[in-house]
Every structure is written in structure tokens, then in C-alpha cells.
Amino acid sequence: MWWSIWWVWVVAGFLIGGLEILAPGYIFLGFAIGAVTTGVFLGLGILSGGPAFLILTFALCSLVAWFALRKTMGVRDNQVKVWDRDINDN
Numbered sequence: 090m091w092w093s094i095w096w097v098w099v100v101a102g103f104l105i106g107g108l109e110i111l112a113p114g115y116i117f118l119g120f121a122i123g124a125v126t127t128g129v130f131l132g133l134g135i136l137s138g139g140p141a142f143l144i145l146t147f148a149l150c151s152l153v154a155w156f157a158l159r160k161t162m163g164v165r166d167n168q169v170k171v172w173d174r175d176i177n178d179n
Contacts, residue, residue: 092140098128098147115158122158123151 091097102124108117127147130136136146 090140092143093131093137095128095132098124098131098143102126102128115155115162119151119155119158122154123147123149126150126154 102121105117105124106121109115109121124147127136127143127150130146131143136143
């Protein structure tokens with residue numbers, strides 16, 4: 090079926106990545122990286138199996154990508170936003 094075709098996962102990853110443009114903030118980027126990674130693994134012959142195994146692989150790759158993005162692009166430790174001017178100040 091379609092879940093065992095590598096390019097379907099890669100195309101889905103790019104489509105999900107396109108959603109990131111509409112909703113920025115690294116919301117969909119982890120899922121996009123997970124889908125592309127799953128497609129690459131399928132294309133290289135590293136993965137084979139049913140849909141449950143591929144969805145599990147997609148979920149784990151997405152989770153790892155999310156943690157990596159959070160670590161590299163997220164809020165830094167001891168980073169505090171200091172407001173020196175209010176919107177209502179003249």
C-alpha cells in the first residue's frame with residue numbers, strides 16, 4: 090500500500106513542512122522531519138514492515154526531531170524578557 094512507498098513519506102514531509110510556513114513556531118517542523126526521515130529510511134531499505142511499525146518509526150523520529158529543535162531553537166536557560174516600556178506609555 091501507500092505507506093510502504095518511500096516517496097510518499099518524503100512528499101508528506103514536505104507538505105507538512107509547508108504548514109510550518111502558515112503556522113510558524115516549530116509546530117509542524119518536527120513532524121515534517123520525522124516523515125522525511127521515515128521516507129529516507131524506507132528508500133535506503135533500512136525499514137520494512139506494516140503500517141503500525143512505520144507510524145511508530147515516524148512518531149519516534151518526530152519526537153527526536155522535536156527535542157532537537159527545542160534544544161537548538163527553544164528558549165535558553167536564564168533568558169528573561171525585560172519590559173522597559175508599556176504599550177500604554179506615552
